[in-house]
Amino acid sequence: MAEKKSWVLMVTAQTPTNIAVIKYWGKRDESLILPINDSISVTLDPSHLCTTTTVAVSPGFTHDRMWLNGKEISLSGGRYQNCLREIRSRASDVEDEKKGIKIAKKDWENLHLHIASYNNFPTAAGLASSAAGFACLVYSLAKLMNVKEDNSQLSAIARQGSGSACRSLYGGFVKWIMGKDDNGSDSIAVQLVDEKHWDELVILIAVVSSRQKETSSTSGMRETVETSPLVLHRAKEVVPKRVVEMEEAIKSRNFPAFARLTCSDSNQFHAVCLDTSPPIFYMNDTSHRQAIWIISCVEKWNRSEGTPQVAYTFDAGPNAVLIARNRKVAALLLQRLLFHFPPQSDADLNSYIVGDKSVLMDAGIQDLKDVEALPPPPEIKDNVPTQKFKGDVSYFICTRPGRGPVLLTEESQALLNPETGLPK
Amino acid sequence: MAEKKSWVLMVTAQTPTNIAVIKYWGKRDESLILPINDSISVTLDPSHLCTTTTVAVSPGFTHDRMWLNGKEISLSGGRYQNCLREIRSRASDVEDEKKGIKIAKKDWENLHLHIASYNNFPTAAGLASSAAGFACLVYSLAKLMNVKEDNSQLSAIARQGSGSACRSLYGGFVKWIMGKDDNGSDSIAVQLVDEKHWDELVILIAVVSSRQKETSSTSGMRETVETSPLVLHRAKEVVPKRVVEMEEAIKSRNFPAFARLTCSDSNQFHAVCLDTSPPIFYMNDTSHRQAIWIISCVEKWNRSEGTPQVAYTFDAGPNAVLIARNRKVAALLLQRLLFHFPPQSDADLNSYIVGDKSVLMDAGIQDLKDVEALPPPPEIKDNVPTQKFKGDVSYFICTRPGRGPVLLTEESQALLNPETGLPK
Structure with a gap:
């Protein structure tokens, strides 16, 4: 653990939503969210529809907390818990030399998180906000915790938050392979083509x-x-x-x-x-x-x-x-x-x-x-x-078809205060 | 052929409509009207929804003619022609001693028909008027021509006018068996139960x-x-x-x-x-x-x-x-x-x-x-x-569930004039 007691380490990411052109409808496993067929989606340009999420860790945090569009929500649901558990179990050593922060792999089990998420479109409008939301949660946490897995492997975690979220880990056209394993490890998203391939649409x-x-x-x-x-x-x-x-x-x-x-x-x-x-x-x-x-x-x-x-x-x-x-x-x-x-x-x-x-x-x-x-x-x-x-x-x-998740490095784009770790 | 030149022989019948509870949708043969699956219907009480048809034959008729709800319509369509041809080919000797009329089996080929049909409900209302109509046409012609076939065999003829018409040859609950033969001879209706079996519906x-x-x-x-x-x-x-x-x-x-x-x-x-x-x-x-x-x-x-x-x-x-x-x-x-x-x-x-x-x-x-x-x-x-x-x-x-086709013997119920053979 780092020496300083008061530090806050943050990552902010932006993730697109997607719309299926071959539909996902029906699960073969309700809790792991494993589908009964492959599906294919187009990722929508995040400059028009996207979720932005800031995740922060600090030894000063007393429990995991989340704010969605400015309002605190409960993280006790199974879907959030599954994503948090899977990501934590893949965390690695993190070192921020500039800030003088060091987090060892084993420390992540005892550190708490603050999460703030914001959709640039109405949540209730039926525009796959949960897809963009869980993709962004998993992606930003993976960056914060120095998870080594690639986006396809991360997609299997996002899938446990919301099935279609796995397809928001890539830009362009994306296939969610239903997979065969009972544990869902092969039920992942892969990119078919990137967003430049068919950009006249x-x-x-x-x-x-x-x-x-x-x-x-x-x-x-x-x-x-x-x-x-x-x-x-x-x-x-x-x-x-x-x-x-x-x-x-x-x-x-x-x-x-x-x-x-x-x-x-x-x-x-x-x-x-x-x-x-x-x-x-x-x-x-x-x-x-x-x-x-x-x-x-x-x-x-x-x-x-x-x-x-x-x-x-x-x-x-x-x-x-x-x-x-x-x-x-x-x-x-x-x-x-x-x-x-x-x-x-x-x-x-x-x-x-x-x-x-x-x-x-x-x-x-x-x-x-x-x-x-x-x-x-x-x-x-x-x-x-x-x-x-x-x-x-x-x-x-x-x-139009758009890009996949990106990190936002400007501190002004973060949704949490870098000193307090609370929503700005 | 009969001696008198001026006679008109008529039959009037009433046939119910029906509504499918297991639906018919899709043909395996368009011209014979052979379905891709069995269907089951309930026959509706003809006192509320039915077709009445009078068919007449006379040596004075010059060609086959039909009136639907008082308006003359063409009989040139394939569906009418198929029904007329199939019924004519099954005609038998007919003798009306009272009227002194004798028609030999072979005469039917050269005699022309007048047909008048009337629905006691709006034709365009989507209430299976063609089902009741073709069933009534085939049933009344079969009686006029002394066709020996039973209602199941007649249903295979009515089917060629309108698929669901075959189910209107019986009251109660009726199954249209899709059949296997290419010529459609086994694609017929059978009664499952009569209208008294479940009369509380x-x-x-x-x-x-x-x-x-x-x-x-x-x-x-x-x-x-x-x-x-x-x-x-x-x-x-x-x-x-x-x-x-x-x-x-x-x-x-x-x-x-x-x-x-x-x-x-x-x-x-x-x-x-x-x-x-x-x-x-x-x-x-x-x-x-x-x-x-x-x-x-x-x-x-x-x-x-x-x-x-x-x-x-x-x-x-x-x-x-x-x-x-x-x-x-x-x-x-x-x-x-x-x-x-x-x-x-x-x-x-x-x-x-x-x-x-x-x-x-x-x-x-x-x-x-x-x-x-x-x-x-x-x-x-x-x-x-x-x-x-x-x-x-x-x-x-x-x-409610209703009875199958019946003959109407009162001359007042006929739709054609018994002297002229033209609509009343």
């Missing part, structure tokens, strides 16, 4: 304000595995083929194949939810009519162009994630989305479209008047009435 | 006015078979087990098992529709929110009672079919339905609830004031707002 997320409490993913997937006669066929026969095809589509940047697989797998995930007893409706609650509408618009547009322009995917919530094949298509897509889902008349366009604003400029939209002047999409037939759903979408996020 | 149908054009069943099931990776697993692995369990549940009047299987199979049918590319949404269009609502209300009520009171099933359209375990439950169900789906303020209750009005009396409802005074269902928790959807349901039909 643009991702638009329609965030929907859901007033109703959704079925949680954990209980939802448990009920599906217990009651759906279709889900194991999906896991054993359908997904393995799709994973092979999806890897090939991603590596060769084959957008038509990518879009077909992404849309089909999203629909199949919701199909097995519907095949659950009682059925789980993530996509067709009264407040979620825009999901059906978006699917039908995208299908119509793709058909009219003769080849897919946009892929859609929906997670266990009402938000629509749309992936455009390139920037030009993204601008046309945003025009269509704004035509059907205009903001409220008193809205600020700047907070209605967040993230990469350049898509808005490409779409030629500078203010609400430009939105009102948008013509109906040409693929809508003249005899079909054009529908508008003002207020159905809370806001849109424009983003 | 009450069936309530919420008829929804759908403004949007639905995917037709024919093209919908073709697309599902071509694109859904789940539908063959359903057909080969799931349905065969369910059919065995359903037969057992029906024979032993085991309502909990019947309800569980009925609801699960309805949900799985919609799941494979969603697994189709592009996905087919029969149940969750903007105008169909009451489907989701009804499912959630029924699931909540069944859970609160500890054992199923009501089963729900949805066909390829938005109408909800609800099966109550007995009359007492049906009255409670109607109270719940009217609480959530009250009629428009200026509606006539008598045309809002049609069919067996005694359920309305059992529910203690005599006028619109009684509907307005209905308390929220007790299983709704105090802190949950109660939702009402005035106008979402066009009307309710109260009915």
Whole structure:
């Protein structure tokens, strides 16, 4: 142990969220969080959606504590405990010469941690905040404790916090290999390609304000595995083929194949939810009519162009994630989305479209008047009435495939006070 | 051939509609209409929902003609032609001594037919009018032409008009055996139990006015078979087990098992529709929110009672079919339905609830004031707002399991003029 009694050692990291294009739905082991099939995700640019976490250790800390978005939360849950135990057991000697701090491997068992985490997007919005959160927790602790494992090995720890968290340990496109071992050691994430490989893709997320409490993913997937006669066929026969095809589509940047697989797998995930007893409706609650509408618009547009322009995917919530094949298509897509889902008349366009604003400029939209002047999409037939759903979408996020976890070395970016180890 | 030139020989029959509790979705032969799995249906009481058909033959008729609900329609479609050809090929000698008419077997090839058909419910309402219609066409022609085949053999002909029509050749509960032969001769309907076996069941149908054009069943099931990776697993692995369990549940009047299987199979049918590319949404269009609502209300009520009171099933359209375990439950169900789906303020209750009005009396409802005074269902928790959807349901039909086809011998019930052979 170090001589000084008052020191605080900190690490701050930033970790992206991710969205699955081949879905994870169903566990074969509830406590280790081992899935019944592989899944594939795209990592979202952390400059638009990410978690920042500062972890600190000090001999002055009396117990492990955590603050999420400024509010202290309990660490007693099994998921946090599993991650903390696994990371502590892999800790190594740490020496900070500048600060004169030395921590021996064996000391970590007796030292307490302070953790502060912050999402730059609404936690309850169904944007995989727990994926980014657990990935960031594990990544930052691993750096603080000088854990030697690589990101794939760390992913097996993050997985025990939240299954999809393992996929946030890498940028670009990521595969979560389900693994075979009972102890879960081979249920890990691997990077398929990095974020530069297919950087013309643009991702638009329609965030929907859901007033109703959704079925949680954990209980939802448990009920599906217990009651759906279709889900194991999906896991054993359908997904393995799709994973092979999806890897090939991603590596060769084959957008038509990518879009077909992404849309089909999203629909199949919701199909097995519907095949659950009682059925789980993530996509067709009264407040979620825009999901059906978006699917039908995208299908119509793709058909009219003769080849897919946009892929859609929906997670266990009402938000629509749309992936455009390139920037030009993204601008046309945003025009269509704004035509059907205009903001409220008193809205600020700047907070209605967040993230990469350049898509808005490409779409030629500078203010609400430009939105009102948008013509109906040409693929809508003249005899079909054009529908508008003002207020159905809370806001849109424009983003792209992004990088994996990074350390933030500027002390100003830390969420804990370097003297007290308490939230700033 | 008979001596008189001016005679008209007629037969009038009435045939019920039916609703599948184990669904038919997917053909292995499009032209013979051979399914990929067995299905099971309940026949609905023809006093509430039925087709009446009069078929006539006369040497004075110059070609085959048909009138549906008073309007002449073409018989050139393959489905009509298949039924007419198959029935004609089985015709026998006919003699009507009273009228002095004799038709030899070989004469039928050269005689023309007039057919008039009438549904006592809206044709476009998605209430299996084509099932009742083709069953009635085949049944009445078989009687006119003295066809010796029994109803099971006739069902194989009706099947070629509309798949589910084969199940309308019997009352009670009916199984359509998919069969194995390439020519479809063993793809027939058989009666599991007659309508008296389980006569305490009450069936309530919420008829929804759908403004949007639905995917037709024919093209919908073709697309599902071509694109859904789940539908063959359903057909080969799931349905065969369910059919065995359903037969057992029906024979032993085991309502909990019947309800569980009925609801699960309805949900799985919609799941494979969603697994189709592009996905087919029969149940969750903007105008169909009451489907989701009804499912959630029924699931909540069944859970609160500890054992199923009501089963729900949805066909390829938005109408909800609800099966109550007995009359007492049906009255409670109607109270719940009217609480959530009250009629428009200026509606006539008598045309809002049609069919067996005694359920309305059992529910203690005599006028619109009684509907307005209905308390929220007790299983709704105090802190949950109660939702009402005035106008979402066009009307309710109260009915029960019913009998199979019958001949109507009163000349007043015929739809064709006995002198001219033209619609009355």
